Amino acid sequence: MKFGVFFELSVPTPFSRRAEQQAYLNALEQAVLADELGFDWVWAVEHHFLESYSHCSSPEVFLTAVAARTERIRVGHGAVVCVPEMNHPVRVAERAAALDILSGGRLELGTARSSTWTELGGFGTDPDLTKKTWDEYVRIIPQMWTQERFSFDGLSCHVPERNVLPKPMQDPHPPIWVTVTTPGTELDAADRGLGCLGVAAVTFDEQERRTAEYHRRIELCDPVGSVVTNAVTTQNFLYCHEDMDIAAHRGVRMAGTFSLLNAQLLWTREAFPTSAYQSLGNQATRAAKETGAPGERRQVPEGTAIGDPDHIIDAVRQWESVGIDGINFILNTVEAIDQPDVLASLRLFAGEVMPKFRSR
Amino acid sequence: MNPATTPLDLGEAEVVVVTYELAGVRGDELLPAGLHQTIPTLLTITAWRAEGIDMLQLRLSCRAGFRARTLLVGGAVRGAFADELAEGWAYPERRADVGITRRYDRVRVDVVDGSRTVLSVGLDDPRPISPHDIQHIVGLNLGAINGGGKRLIQVEPHLEAMRAERGEPVVAAFDASWFGDARIAPVHPVAATIEVGHLMLPPPRFALRPDVPAWEGTETLAR
Numbered sequence: 001m002k003f004g005v006f007f008e009l010s011v012p013t014p015f016s017r018r019a020e021q022q023a024y025l026n027a028l029e030q031a032v033l034a035d036e037l038g039f040d041w042v043w044a045v046e047h048h049f050l051e052s053y054s055h056c057s058s059p060e061v062f063l064t065a066v067a068a069r070t071e072r073i074r075v076g077h078g079a080v081v082c083v084p085e086m087n088h089p090v091r092v093a094e095r096a097a098a099l100d101i102l103s104g105g106r107l108e109l110g111t112a113r114s115s116t117w118t119e120l121g122g123f124g125t126d127p128d129l130t131k132k133t134w135d136e137y138v139r140i141i142p143q144m145w146t147q148e149r150f151s152f153d154g155l156s157c158h159v160p161e162r163n164v165l166p167k168p169m170q171d172p173h174p175p176i177w178v179t180v181t182t183p184g185t186e187l188d189a190a191d192r193g194l195g196c197l198g199v200a201a202v203t204f205d206e207q208e209r210r211t212a213e214y215h216r217r218i219e220l221c222d223p224v225g226s227v228v229t230n231a232v233t234t235q236n237f238l239y240c241h242e243d244m245d246i247a248a249h250r251g252v253r254m255a256g257t258f259s260l261l262n263a264q265l266l267w268t269r270e271a272f273p274t275s276a277y278q279s280l281g282n283q284a285t286r287a288a289k290e291t292g293a294p295g296e297r298r299q300v301p302e303g304t305a306i307g308d309p310d311h312i313i314d315a316v317r318q319w320e321s322v323g324i325d326g327i328n329f330i331l332n333t334v335e336a337i338d339q340p341d342v343l344a345s346l347r348l349f350a351g352e353v354m355p356k357f358r359s360r
Numbered sequence: 361m362n363p364a365t366t367p368l369d370l371g372e373a374e375v376v377v378v379t380y381e382l383a384g385v386r387g388d389e390l391l392p393a394g395l396h397q398t399i400p401t402l403l404t405i406t407a408w409r410a411e412g413i414d415m416l417q418l419r420l421s422c423r424a425g426f427r428a429r430t431l432l433v434g435g436a437v438r439g440a441f442a443d444e445l446a447e448g449w450a451y452p453e454r455r456a457d458v459g460i461t462r463r464y465d466r467v468r469v470d471v472v473d474g475s476r477t478v479l480s481v482g483l484d485d486p487r488p489i490s491p492h493d494i495q496h497i498v499g500l501n502l503g504a505i506n507g508g509g510k511r512l513i514q515v516e517p518h519l520e521a522m523r524a525e526r527g528e529p530v531v532a533a534f535d536a537s538w539f540g541d542a543r544i545a546p547v548h549p550v551a552a553t554i555e556v557g558h559l560m561l562p563p564p565r566f567a568l569r570p571d572v573p574a575w576e577g578t579e580t581l582a583r
Contacts, residue, residue, distance in 0.1 A: 051399055118399055121381070121550065263426040266398040270421065270428055271379060272551045273494040273526055293566050294424035294514065295578030 001316065001357040002326035004041030005034045005346075006078060006235060009056035010261065012334040019335075020055055026339045028065060030331055033343055035070035037350035038358075041108065042066055043078030043197075043328055048086070048119045052334060053261040060095045067103035075103050078197060078328070079110030079179045082137035083130050084156045085123035086114075089137050093144035093164050100168035107174040110197050111138055115181055117271035127274045129155065138176060138192060142225030145173040172226035182278055183210070186232070190214045193223030197328075198234040201301045207234060208322035215323065231325040236305045236315075238329035239337065240349040244308045250337050251306030256297075258333040305329060309352035316357060361503040363513060363581050364448030364563040368441070373410035373559035374460050375519055376469050377494075378481045378529050379403070380546030387422065390544065391431060392570035394512070394577055395500075396423040403546050404430055404497075405481050407460055407469040410559055413439040414458040415451065416471050416479065418539055419499060424512070425574030431512070432501045434539035436471050436478075449564060450503030450513045460554075467527070467554050478538040483527030483552035491521035494553055502570065511567040511579070521557035528552065 007030075011023045031042045044062050047054035056062060063075045080092050100107035113130035114120050120127050133156040144150050144164035151161040168174055177195035180186050183206075189196045196214055198207075211232045218230050237258070239251030268277040303319055305312045305327070319327055332342050380403050387397025402421035408414070415437045419430035435452025437445070445451040457472040461482075468482035496519060500512040529552035536545040569577030 049399065117402075117550070121400070121548075260426065263428075264396055264398060264423055266400065266402070266421065267428075269495050270398075270497060271402055273489060273524075273553055275490060275493045292427070293578055293580070294427045294429065294568055294574035295566075295576075296425065296427075297575055 001320050001324070002040040002233075003354060004043055004076070004233070004326060004328035005030060005039055006043045006045075006328040006330050007031070007056060007062070008045050008047070008054040008330065008333075009062070010053055010258075010334045011055045013052055015051075023055065023335065024062065026332070026335070026342070027062070028069065029339070030342060030346065031066045031073070032069050033346055035073035037346060038354060039073055039350070040326065041074050041076050041328065042070075043076040043108075043110065045078050046081050046112070049122050050116065050118060050265060053265060060099055064099055064102055067099065067106065074106045074108055075099065076108035076177070077110045078199070079112035079177065081114045081119070082111050082134040083113060083120070083123070083125045084133060085125045089140055089157050090144065090159060090164055092137065093141045094166070096141075096174065097145060097166045097168040100170055100174050101166060105169040107168065107170065108177060108195075109141070109174050110177040110179055111194075112179040115268060115277070117266045117268045120268055121271065127268050127272045127276055131276050138178070138194065139224045142173055142176070146226060175227055175229040176225055177229060186210045186214045187217055190217035191221055193218060193221040193225065193228035193230075195229035196232040198232065200235070202234065203301070204303060204318055204322050207319075207324065211323035232323065233326040233328055234319060234324050236303070236327050236329050238305045238331055238345060238349060240305070240307070240309060240312055240345045240353065242308055242348070244311065247307045247311075250341065251304075252300055254333050254336045255300050255304060255306065257336050258330060261333065309348060312349065312353050313356050316353065320357065361447050361450050361513070362506055363567070364561075365582070366563060368444065368448070368561040370408070370410040370413060370441070370559040370561065373408055373519070373557065374462075375555045375557070375559065376407040376460055376467060376482065376553070378405040378469070378483065378531070378546070378552040379550040380405075380529060380531065381548035381550060382544065383547035385543040387420065390420060390433070390541070391422050392512070394424070394568060394570050394572050394574065395429070395431060398422060402550065403544060405469070405479070405546065407458060408559065409458070409460045413437070413441040413445065415439070415442075415445070416458045416469065417452060418544065420544070421497070422500075424500065424568060427574070428497050429514075430497045430499050432499060433541065433544055436473075445561075449515050449561060450501035451515075462554070466530070473538065477533050478535040480533035481529070481531045481546070483525075483554065484530050486525035486527035486554060489524050489526045489553070491524040491555060491557070494521070494524055494555065500568065505567060510570055512570050513564045514566040514568070515564060516562055518560045518562065519555060519557045520560070521555040524553060524555040526551060526553050
């Protein structure tokens with residue numbers, strides 16, 4: 001079992017320049033500590049215009065700063081939005097290769113297509129096309145990384161023959177993942193030989209079903225690159241404290257704040273009718289009309305890593321039992337937990353929980 | 361109003377939804393304190409045409425607790441069911457002529473007050489899509505239950521759509537002042553659809569206090 005930390009770079013309101021900077025600096029400090037403690041990955045999202053929820057619109061800059069301050073931990077895009085209005089495919093390949101070089105070959109490239117109208121509408125992107133352009137990106141980026149002469153004429157770009165530079169340090173190229181929100185995307189990942197970077201709340205049973213199908217399908221995959229990334233990760237919250245009550249109080253508040261901010265996002269399906277977006281966001285467990293009582297509180301998902309070390313060990317074991325290869329943790333939301341407490345939680349997890357899964 | 365306790369079957373209906381983003385105003389300046397804004401705030405202009413009812417609704421995207429909702433902020437109505445819809449579901453009461461005109465290259469919704477066109481919107485170049493691709497978000501209509509305090513009545517119209525089309529949204533006329541708030545006006549186009557299907561209104565199940573968050577102010581209505 002591998003462990004990662006996952007950053008949205010959420011910022012508390014009222015906004016200030018200082019609060020934004022502090023969110024970045026705190027995340028950097030957490031990433032550096034995660035490296036020292038033996039975590040495997042640090043991931044950063046790419047989001048645009050999502051006030052408070054995520055101010056991480058230039059993850060390559062944040063991840064470069066992480067890479068410069070760390071020695072061992074792998075740095076991951078979680079994920080680059082693969083629509084041409086936001087990121088030209090050549091620029092994605094160039095920036096990622098540069099980050100791979102500067103990190104000493106520690107890059108993981110997550111790919112995505114964005115879920116919100118806030119972002120797609122903000123860049124004038126046609127939601128009908130994002131699956132098609134994403135599919136082009138994951139096929140042509142490995143070519144740009146490995147071929148001396150690259151050319152392409154497609155929906156996402158028209159590139160006459162060029163040598164896309166630099167080439168990444170990892171040979172033949174870094175691992176490629178896709179973020180999985182909507183059921184079925186794990187099959188897209190498997191068919192293309194991509195890692196499955198889970199970013200949605202999923203039950204144990206559902207995760208077990210999806211993971212089994214992913215592993216069955218990837219054995220038959222037609223890889224889009226020269227590297228098959230056969231791995232499934234899930235996303236979780238982490239707050240570890242010796243006192244279960246304190247852990248629950250702080251951790252549940254953090255998770256609840258995240259879920260509430262997430263619920264405020266304007267999902268593409270809500271604004272723009274299209275078959276390309278079937279669910280209302282990554283915290284909605286089904287594409288229902290959500291006709292229930294507005295007063296219902298959303299429950300903390302099962303298997304959440306909030307509690308004392310024994311509780312979290314049990315949760316991680318459950319994830320391990322359904323075939324998960326790694327868990328990526330959200331450590332804080334809008335600074336709901338004080339930074340010293342976040343760092344203490346990371347240390348306690350690394351001291352008491354992580355060793356239980358390192359020799360297995 | 362007095363919340364309905366039995367459903368209202370409106371039969372076969374045409375439903376047009378034209379969606380735009382607002383500009384120059386934040387959702388939280390327009391919403392009651394108990395609701396949360398979306399970013400951006402969407403204005404959905406919805407027209408119903410069915411036997412006994414022609415209705416136009418202006419709605420703002422919002423959140424009640426964790427739930428996606430649309431708040432009714434204006435409208436117009438004509439037809440035999442107008443009073444029943446206002447009394448039982450807190451739908452708009454203001455009278456005006458609401459018309460839907462269908463041609464092969466366009467669909468138009470017009471609201472005419474006397475001789476004055478106060479709204480003309482629609483979709484150009486409609487193309488078939490699956491009805492399942494359209495997400496109708498549950499509504500909240502402000503009304504005073506039995507003359508008491510104001511409540512947001514949750515309305516859940518169910519459209520069993522048989523066919524649907526999507527086109528380019530168009531606004532030819534929009535008199536924001538006629539609808540009551542000059543800040544609420546369509547600016548950036550998003551999408552527009554027309555559906556044909558069977559429209560049913562179940563009785564309201566929940567009412568929310570507009571001044572407090574949904575988890576503090578949600579009441580279950582008697583059925």
